[in-house]
Amino acid sequence: MSSVEVTPVVRKTALNAVHRQMGAKMVDFNGWDMPVEYPASIGCGIINEHMAVRTGVGIFDVSHMGDIRLAGPQALAAVQHISMNDASRLAVGQAQYSALLYPQGTFVDDVIVHRLGEDEYLLVINAGTREKDFNWVRDNTSQFNCVVENLSDDFTQIAIQGPKAVDVLQKITTADLSAVKFYWVTRGTIFLHHKSMRRYLGDTLIARTGYTAEDGFEIYVPSDEPTSAWVWNRLLEVGKEFGLLPCGLGARNTLRLEGKLPLYGHEISDTINVWEAGLDRFCKMEKPEFIGRAALEKAKAAGVKQTLVDLEMTGRGIARDGYKVQDGDGREIGYVTSGSPAPFLKKNIAIAYVPPDFAAIGTAVKVEIRGQGVEAVVVPSPFYKRPKAK
């Protein structure tokens, strides 16, 4: 068999050199050269980074995420047509979790839809699906009077996450962060004063969003290398007194797993539909029309064959992505979509697809780990929920 050799182009964020300088362990993530964890010599490592976000604060370079802007008189109609949540409910400055669906009701991607202005929306999409998403959005909105722009390369996106994220970010912005509710956005000036150097970034987009099941913010700054490095280093500096750690994709994954937040290619994909993924509350069937709606109506009537459950390993062993799930007698019934030790909960946890008959809390199942069925039990979802703010 012959094949055409394609040299993969490794993509880098504007902070790549900064990560390498800090001694981060780098990995290929969907074609992006990204930090998976920072070195133990500066107090990092996946577990410490994870704990910093749960109990203090951590920062992540998430510039590999993509951004699509829709603006114009029919921007809302376009967003409504291509996404499953109801964007008409968004006030200016508000954001919502949503998804782009194929006509079969399966996932193109999950997204956060931000309403930035009266007729202006920003969709934040996954790194691995940037081009696919943009082409899909452009192709499916051509009938609407609005412009569709791929702004993915315009921003360095930095996530500041954890209960102390607000304290850290407030140190460098004049925006009143206490007035920004979760899943709302604001614009503010970011001050980057350092010793005698005084710089600031005006009109910076600041969203109270994240992917860690913790309070936090994501800021969108210009993607040139000096500015990006300046913001990153300033956050490290002002975060010191709060125990801030730089965090890589390793901790990002364990944090989102504890919060049972879906990851494209794992819990959701182009072969899994909304009902199977259990994302019903973000899918507004009462909306007049959107791509995938008709198929979802039929799928709902037919009922699901598999459903996502949260598993806790009760036997000794760690479930990993792709491992088989068995019933008590060792018959294969499903598979693990994401599995890992949970650093904060100090348990081995997994998310898995199983038939609905096995979805009740307390159901005993097994996960096949290197040929052995290791006991696990279905537990309430999500594994971790952040404590309510006082």
Added chain:
Amino acid sequence: MAYPADRKYTKQHEWIQANGTSASVGITDHAQEELGDIVFVELPKVGAEITAGKTFGSVESVKAVSDLYSPASGTVTETNGDLATSPENVNKDPHGSWMMKIALKNPSELDALLSSVDYEKFVAEEAGH
């Protein structure tokens, strides 16, 4: 980190320290650094027969599972029980945290393994690629 000269090394990043016909086996500082936070070490049962170059257990970090390859053949005489409750010891003190002790079947097998100097060179070359 310097690799102790009192033992031999494999290209799979295990070390073996022989004392007559018995030997201790563990993983190197480079291995623990590559793996990251170690959360689980699975070791063979005492009495198990193991073969040079074949897996004798596994070590899991938060991110991934890695097989452990035995530097030599023999019979397992002891495993380090502390690692069941404190697997992070392998991160903290990789060259002090032995995983198993074996009765060597053929002590001359160790002659083919890397010296500390050669292993250090091997790691440096690997990092350069």
